Amino acid sequence: MTKRIEDFTVTGNRFINKDIFLLELQAEGKLADLKPGQFVQVRVDGSPETFLRRPLSIHDADFERNTIKLLVQLAGKGTETLSRLQTGRKLNLIYPLGNSFTIPEQDEKILLIGGGCGVAPLLFLGKHLKSLGHSPEILLGFRNRERMIEYDEYMSIGPVSLATEDGSVGEKGFVTQHSLLAGKRFNRIYCCGPDRMMKAVAQYAFANGISCEVSLENLMACGFGACLCCVVDTVDGNQCTCIDGPVFNINKLKWQNSESA
Amino acid sequence: MTKRIEDFTVTGNRFINKDIFLLELQAEGKLADLKPGQFVQVRVDGSPETFLRRPLSIHDADFERNTIKLLVQLAGKGTETLSRLQTGRKLNLIYPLGNSFTIPEQDEKILLIGGGCGVAPLLFLGKHLKSLGHSPEILLGFRNRERMIEYDEYMSIGPVSLATEDGSVGEKGFVTQHSLLAGKRFNRIYCCGPDRMMKAVAQYAFANGISCEVSLENLMACGFGACLCCVVDTVDGNQCTCIDGPVFNINKLKWQNSESA
Amino acid sequence: MAELGISIGSLSFKNPVITASGTFGNGSEFDDFFDVSRLGGIVLKGTTLEPREGNSYPRMAETASGMLNSVGLQNKGIDYFEKNIYPRVSSYNTNVIVNVNGSYVEDYVALAERINKLDRIPAIELNISCPNVKTGGMAFGTNPETAREVIRKVRAVYSRVLIVKLSPNVTDITQFARISEEEGADSVSLINTLLGMAIDAAAMKPSLSTVTGGLSGPAVKPVALRMVWQAANAVKIPVIGMGGIRTVNDAIEFFLAGATAVQIGTASLIEPGTSVDILEGIGEYLDSKGFGSISEIIGYINRKQERTI
Amino acid sequence: MAELGISIGSLSFKNPVITASGTFGNGSEFDDFFDVSRLGGIVLKGTTLEPREGNSYPRMAETASGMLNSVGLQNKGIDYFEKNIYPRVSSYNTNVIVNVNGSYVEDYVALAERINKLDRIPAIELNISCPNVKTGGMAFGTNPETAREVIRKVRAVYSRVLIVKLSPNVTDITQFARISEEEGADSVSLINTLLGMAIDAAAMKPSLSTVTGGLSGPAVKPVALRMVWQAANAVKIPVIGMGGIRTVNDAIEFFLAGATAVQIGTASLIEPGTSVDILEGIGEYLDSKGFGSISEIIGYINRKQERTI
Ligand SMILES: Cc1cc2nc3c(=O)[nH]c(=O)nc-3n(C[C@H](O)[C@H](O)[C@H](O)COP(=O)(O)OP(=O)(O)OC[C@H]3O[C@@H](n4cnc5c(N)ncnc54)[C@H](O)[C@@H]3O)c2cc1C
């Protein structure tokens, strides 16, 4: 998968809730080969505070139309500047970056768990799994009903369970408290969301011997392995989130009993 | 004249030749009291290379409509960013700054000499002089016909003579070589343009005992006298272009015989 | 509302926001923008015994997130100051501090003696760190022996609050902070500008008439913060932190690192109201975090480290 | 087309654009973006005798026009290098330089001896300026005696081109440039990162696990350029300039100040193609100004000053 540096054209940009917006980008020519779990490094022009590029997961990709989608949460100046990008403007990306989720060869009972904006890479993954004949279930956690996003999109992939902190939709509580996990046995979990949630899900997976991959969001400078800034402490020592990840099997991470870390 | 910091709204922005654009700005409320020769300090948002504000002369002011105009030449990133400002956007200014041209109390034979984008403060000055009953003449120098700007505007003030380096319009040569200066006697000259041109005009004024004021464009950090970065060497020592100027009588400057400096 | 008052030596400041020398004129340049008396203090522009013209134009160059200056202490001298500036700044209801400069030790001492007589000037900032003068200035602040000598001799004649302004252009900032403390200074302020340079590639010549100049602005903040943290951990006298402060969060970083007060420099040139905006922001920050006073966050990261060790 | 070739000691470079250690991986990270062999040289990431894990995460913080890092020389050690990296980088048709690090003088010497045997490594860059390791690193480069000792001992065992990488965290950079020259270094390269720091005001804790880290990027350019200018005027050996170079004009400034070659660091992390873009731009600049070779502009502002005196 050759990395490229390319200008994309903004073909859509809209807020889907108070804090999260969806950017649709059109490649100039043919989209590079992409896999679920990979990310792009976006150059944010016109934001003096944003010196480095910003890493964003590939939320969806359409190889017919040569478009990708990014699901972005307002975090600071960089994302704020992106949120104001108008249709027709160019956006410079380095892509595709990072490894990708491991796709099972046989039929397995698969669960995708996402929290907040961490659902970003899971849509592309879910669609991909479905296209390969898998039947993943989906468990999403949000703060409340207002924060819920893209429910319909995930429904088109498979059955969706919901957890909200205030119980305004779905079950009340965190995803790890959801009855789905008590009731059903899964063979494989893919998880992306806040650190604390991923660590809680990892504990569940460890305890139940379930294969589990998580997607990390460490601070990055380059995104392609040149600077060694983005390391995570693994059983094989410090590894780069940008090239050895962002997807890691929890067995690689030193997360055993680290829920409260 | 109290200095203010205010957001103006861009009500117009268009190129009037390849390099020069005209920004029209609307004050939120009533425009501050302004005098010809004064300038504004513009904050250029969204340009990482532009750390400091940018000083620009007040090209025109309309106290009925509470608008001002800025005539800006593309010089670097700051002005380039301004040139792309869309109608409706805000622009933050500190204004009004600097001293102003000395307005004669009696009738005098007045000549305004401008070169290139240096004509900027002369339009406001010319209109002001005319409104006070003076009948200034105008001598403008440009590189060539394509570079000529706002001829009609100046015609509405008084007779306009032109000099171009290639003779494509008006007389061929620099403003100081124009036949107007050989033929007529003026009592008072106001001049703004490239340094070299102002120094040449100053020599002419010195030689003919004509009262002459020039408007300088030194590099500035603050624009309101706080940093002492913008000094010019005068007979009274280093003075700040931003508060003791930008308008200086040539007798104050050490420009005697400095044409080639 | 959290308590913002702090003390430097025997001097009380109603809040810890002070403007930095050379970037705030003599205060009056800001009268149109806000009430200068709201600030904890203001440091007036660098003053010398005799009038000085400073360096030739060009004296300023813009850099990435910063600027270089080589103003070179242009000022009208202490006589003019006493007659024309002192009466006016005396009316401000804030601590008015004079930034004291000289080419020789004797100049510093003579100037400090003069200012010691001015009742409405409760403190001086001894500038041994100006990079833009040929003699004196930074030469004092980068040599431990001369630094010690000038501080000692000024301390002997100056009875009010003595703040020593340190140069960042040294291998070990703590050495100079310690010397200041040992010689009886009430406080150190840092950083002055980093010695830097720019060249106009198109014109193929230095951007400043002096070739080198002093770098300031957000670009230097990481270096400034590091030095303030080092100095605050090396001495017991209060440290006044500055260098690149532009936002409330910037200022908070300096308090957390150990600064008792902050100075706002270059930012005031671009947004004249920066200092009062930051002043308001500090109160909001403390309130939002539930702190009752500014003193609770001064040196917080150091105390926290001790706790976890 | 202007001639771009330069020499450092006995080593020829087809052009004066080199990538900076720690920001260019081991070259292959850039293979997708351009042909690495087009560059004058590449400096590989900091290497030590034994493998190193570096510092804990977080090791990076963004700052105004720059970044702090405290990677701390993570690398797999010289054995791994010889076996896995050396064969691959040997295929590049450019000067491949290893950045040599150690905690003790003996480490540096042992490592230099090992690399001396690698035919396809024509030069080493002796890093006595890493701010991110507890022992060694910057401690060597900020103390004249230890700097002299490590350079002397490495020179004794290393027969190819020896470049000494200097720390900017010193009072007088020329002292260290002179020591390098006296001890037989073929060149000095500067600057390494400025020691800096950042605090997360919201979280009330340092942004880096190590509290302090090294500042790089456009923010530091004015300081870097000043030091390169000072060093180039202090020694006769060629100076390799770096620190904040992002555009062609930035690079030109360093040549005009006296640098014989430039290194591109942080900029490559953001725009991977910066080094080749600058390479092309230098040719265009020389052509547009009517210069026949890069050597005509090296130190131009110094020669010009001499001329006008
Ligand atoms: C591989 C990868 C994929 C990502 N995918 C997405 C995505 O699909 N959608 C999305 O909204 N975000 C994603 N992120 C996070 C995103 O990169 C940051 O939110 C963004 O860079 C913030 O930029 P900013 O300028 O808006 O905020 P800043 O001003 O840079 O930061 C605001 C606050 O957020 C913190 N912060 C910023 N970046 C990170 C980070 N990476 N980890 C932890 N804290 C951080 C800062 O410390 C600061 O406190 C991803 C990150 C990585 C590494």
Ligand SMILES: Cc1cc2nc3c(=O)[nH]c(=O)nc-3n(C[C@H](O)[C@H](O)[C@H](O)COP(=O)(O)OP(=O)(O)OC[C@H]3O[C@@H](n4cnc5c(N)ncnc54)[C@H](O)[C@@H]3O)c2cc1C
């Ligand atoms: C009082 C005053 C009034 C001015 N009025 C006008 C006006 O009405 N219209 C107008 O177009 N311009 C005017 N200028 C000049 C204008 O401020 C600069 O052209 C502008 O700041 C350039 O910004 P930039 O970011 O586009 O270019 P930069 O990237 O900052 O500079 C581009 C190039 O121009 C040079 N340069 C920039 N500013 C100056 C300057 N002030 N003097 C000499 N060289 C400079 C730089 O050194 C550089 O080589 C005025 C300047 C002053 C001081």
Ligand SMILES: Cc1cc2nc3c(=O)[nH]c(=O)nc-3n(C[C@H](O)[C@H](O)[C@H](O)COP(=O)(O)O)c2cc1C
């Ligand atoms: C234009 C200018 C003039 C300065 N003059 C002085 C001075 O006279 N005396 C002094 O001690 N510091 C002087 N300084 C340094 C500032 O007081 C301050 O130490 C430095 O700029 C760092 O803070 P900042 O980044 O907030 O500007 C000057 C700085 C600037 C930008």
Ligand SMILES: Cc1cc2nc3c(=O)[nH]c(=O)nc-3n(C[C@H](O)[C@H](O)[C@H](O)COP(=O)(O)O)c2cc1C
């Ligand atoms: C992430 C990172 C890692 C670095 N690692 C090293 C290193 O291992 N050895 C070294 O000599 N310099 C190292 N440096 C310093 C650079 O080589 C260079 O000296 C410095 O960054 C200044 O140049 P720049 O502003 O162009 O980046 C590193 C810099 C960065 C940003």
Ligand code: FES
């Ligand atoms: S971000 Fe540079 S190596 Fe991962």
Ligand code: FES
């Ligand atoms: S620009 Fe600051 S005093 Fe004139």
